[in-house]
Amino acid sequence: MMKSFLAEDGARLAYCDAGEGLPLLALAGFTRCSRDFDYLARHLPDVRLIRLDSRGRGESQWTGAGTYNLMQETRDAIALLDHLGVARAAIIGSSRGGLVGMMMAFTARERVIGLCLNDVGPVMAREGLMRIGTYIGVEPAVPTLEEIADRMPAAMPGFENVPELRWEQETIRRYVQTSHGVTLPYDPELRTAYEMAMAAPAGDAWPLFEACAGLPLMLARGVNSDVLSLAVADAMLARRPDMIRVDVPDRGHTPFLDEPEVLEAIGQWLERCGHGEQERPHLMVASL
Template sequence: MTRGSFRAGDGTRLAYRDEGSGLPVLCLAGLTRDGRDFDYLARHIGDSVRLIRLDSRGRGGSDRADPETYTVAQEAQDALALLDHLGIGRAAVIGASRGGLLAMAMAAIAPARIAGICFNDVGPVLEKEGLARIATYLGVKPAVRTLQEAVDRSPAANPGFRNVPAPRWEEEAVRHFVQTGDGLDLPYDPALRIGFHRAMSEPLADAWPLFDACAGLPLALVRGANSDVLSRDTAGEMQRRRPDLIRAEVPDRGHIPFLDEPEALKAIHTWLARCAALHEQETS
């Protein structure tokens, strides 16, 4: 695995991981998450693809930036800049939550760069109930002081998740919190809440045109059956607009599935095969 970094157009240093070979697959994480979110998936697809994981600005190993730049438009441009940095003309994209919005934005502004999109529990309509839940903890320093306390409270703090083995919550804790001598801290810039709350105070934009702009691309959707962010109705409308959408409903999962569930893996492998076939046609 190669760990590297590059400078975005405004000078912000962005971290990424690059491993494997073959079809380039760019992984874009959710609002408060980073490339480690795809560790579970990486265990199952190994070196069969070139897996590239970006830490968006303000998250993980990337620099914190001007809060005004924590926008879907800017972060989509950052993702395209990473492809430029790596000399990749076109990549398939797995977008988890906010990462899926970035993927749609990329497909709209640079369609030739996208070889397919797999959405993890995200779509053109986001439910206000789930967004309100996210708003309650975004940018708030954890009240608990140790990782073990975070593990112990994980089942109650993650509505919609059931039958999750205890070791998984231990893995999750080290990805979502940082242990310091003064308790737990956040692995992202708390200022992310500024743009989020601003967006929440305004009418939500119609993102269906962005989804429709993905016409012709291999698409997949993984949805947590208990998600409070992506409704079953929205998933159904995505399927209606794209009958060829590869769709998985993951039981006992809320927002967002881990992506190593059997249902998720089956859909992702099918989607990757479609993306790889398209990639081979275009490069032969």
């Protein structure tokens, strides 16, 4: 069940807080929402899973392109922890959510227990980002979710051997069926925010990654990803040889997080984040 709180600027943001144990803050990708972690959630016993709909996405308030930036989203994530009275949390971030996690480590390290990055790093391939930009804010041209599900495999490069049911599940997480057709579950002004970010000079995000020094760190990378290159993933591992890394076959940007090899790696990472004091949690690996 989704709840809400007020951010520092009065924006009403939605979140889900379920379970008990290690606080685990889940942050989704640029146009995605907390439902992205539905697949993972069922495999996480003994964890307090806190999922945020970033502003402009999911059930959170639309606040305009000027507020859809990394610093504001980092402040929002910290504000959610404050609202819940959570001093420190492990963070799992997919794509943009991973950048927010690194920024939290850079600006508020005392709030971060560990960081799991899902197909994101300090350098993201411009070609992949431009591909993503082709559909941000674009209303679907077909009237039903069923038609979108049929087209989903072709629209998701790098994803192979994905069951039809998973594409149906993805469709209802990416689009909303209305009486007038299919619409987007986020503010179309995210496209303006994306264009502003792409037009700005590229910054050096390696200091954000370096800020994670000493924190339990994990990286899941889609083998076929066009956003996080093999070279960047290798460079991340070279700087952090203790980083748990899993390269997920048949996946592009971003893995679903319930792939068996990813679940095994997340179990190891959670153990490092604090489960080492207890019996290691058993992640229930179900067939895809």
